Amino acid sequence: METIPVVIQIIGLVSASLFMLYIFRLIVKGKLREEYSIIWILCTIILIVFSIWRHGLEQISLALGVFYPPSLVFLAAIFAIIVFLVHLSVVVSRMQSHIKSLTHEMAYLKQELAQAKAQGQPESAPGQVHILIEP
Amino acid sequence: MIMKTKANRILIVVPCYNEEEAIAGVVADINRVLVQPGLTIDVLAVNDCSTDQTLRVLQSLNCLYLDLPVNLGIGGAMHAGYKFAYRNGYDIAVQMDGDGQHPASELHKILQPVLDDDADVVIGSRFLQRSGFQSSGIRRVGISYFRRLNQFLIGQTIYDSTSGFRAFNRRALTVVNGYYPDEYPEPEAIVQFGLSGMRIKEVPVVMRERQGGVSSINTSRAIYYMLKVTLGTLFVYARLRLKYPSQTT
Numbered sequence: 001m002e003t004i005p006v007v008i009q010i011i012g013l014v015s016a017s018l019f020m021l022y023i024f025r026l027i028v029k030g031k032l033r034e035e036y037s038i039i040w041i042l043c044t045i046i047l048i049v050f051s052i053w054r055h056g057l058e059q060i061s062l063a064l065g066v067f068y069p070p071s072l073v074f075l076a077a078i079f080a081i082i083v084f085l086v087h088l089s090v091v092v093s094r095m096q097s098h099i100k101s102l103t104h105e106m107a108y109l110k111q112e113l114a115q116a117k118a119q120g121q122p123e124s125a126p127g128q129v130h131i132l133i134e135p
Numbered sequence: 136m137i138m139k140t141k142a143n144r145i146l147i148v149v150p151c152y153n154e155e156e157a158i159a160g161v162v163a164d165i166n167r168v169l170v171q172p173g174l175t176i177d178v179l180a181v182n183d184c185s186t187d188q189t190l191r192v193l194q195s196l197n198c199l200y201l202d203l204p205v206n207l208g209i210g211g212a213m214h215a216g217y218k219f220a221y222r223n224g225y226d227i228a229v230q231m232d233g234d235g236q237h238p239a240s241e242l243h244k245i246l247q248p249v250l251d252d253d254a255d256v257v258i259g260s261r262f263l264q265r266s267g268f269q270s271s272g273i274r275r276v277g278i279s280y281f282r283r284l285n286q287f288l289i290g291q292t293i294y295d296s297t298s299g300f301r302a303f304n305r306r307a308l309t310v311v312n313g314y315y316p317d318e319y320p321e322p323e324a325i326v327q328f329g330l331s332g333m334r335i336k337e338v339p340v341v342m343r344e345r346q347g348g349v350s351s352i353n354t355s356r357a358i359y360y361m362l363k364v365t366l367g368t369l370f371v372y373a374r375l376r377l378k379y380p381s382q383t384t
Binding site for chain 1: 181200201202222
């Protein structure tokens with residue numbers, strides 16, 4: 001297999017660096033939490049490493065006994081994506097259970113508040129309570 | 136006669152989602168039946184973020200109600216009710232559907248075993264005496280499947296495992312306060328109770344056809360329902376088996 005042309009190498013390096021900068025920017029602006037950014041930073045580092053180390057992929061494939069180097073890239077990429085998706089499912093599940101608990105607490109508070117209001121104004125007739133709710 | 140121990144505080148939890156037509160009748164029904172000496176009985180309707188006028192109807196009724204700000208599904212709504220019962224020191228909690236399927240006149244049948252301390256969990260069953268509304272054919276196939284699954288997992292036969300007409304005592308409330316399944320919780324909860332060492336009893340009750348609203352399970356969701364409940368049941372089994380390994384079924 002021929003080595004990668006220099007132009008492609010530079011494009012790879014630049015885009016990986018830009019991606020890394022974008023991730024940093026998201027973290028700084030508070031739009032991405034650090035714990036979820038680790039995987040993206042790792043991915044970018046791997047991309048940068050292979051952009052610089054031109055024969056890296058070939059050498060690793062040879063060492064692992066992989067005949068066609070790009071298939072190693074796909075294998076690694078798919079594996080990483082699946083692991084990250086499972087991680088996201090775990091995050092979503094955790095958030096769902098948090099939302100459930102919060103919803104319960106909020107319902108209890110609303111109930112207590114409504115009760116306290118009702119006890120605080122015993123003179124108000126039931127009809128008056130509904131004035132606020134306009135169809 | 137109904138009271139055996141000290142005064143029992145009972146909370147009847149009625150989950151409702153878009154039940155504006157039926158809910159008033161259900162609450163009125165309960166309030167009419169429940170004038171018995173020695174029992175303090177409260178009704179708690181849980182409005183699961185209905186899109187119709189259910190909340191407005193509830194506000195005008197003589198009952199407690201919780202208004203969930205987010206739709207949680209039947210399991211989440213019931214969990215809210217059980218937690219409420221647990222925190223406010225109720226001795227017994229009853230689940231009763233908001234669509235009028237469960238007549239209040241049958242309440243004493245599921246309450247009695249709990250009051251007599253014969254059981255921790257009492258399930259009102261349509262199938263022990265074949266009277267009243269019996270559910271549709273396809274649904275009965277599913278119910279018999281769950282019966283076999285539960286039989287296999289906890290070694291006890293519950294004929295109407297999808298029945299939402301249930302009574303729990305304080306012990307069972309402690310269990311559901313910690314965890315209650317989210318979606319389609321009824322069959323899963325039975326396995327949970329069985330493995331937590333609760334005494335489950337099934338008593339015959341007569342049910343009606345729903346008085347209004349739409350069932351949460353339609354035909355296209357049936358397969359998902361079976362799969363979800365099977366998985367949920369198996370995982371609850373696995374989780375509790377790790378927790379209480381000593382118990383034999």
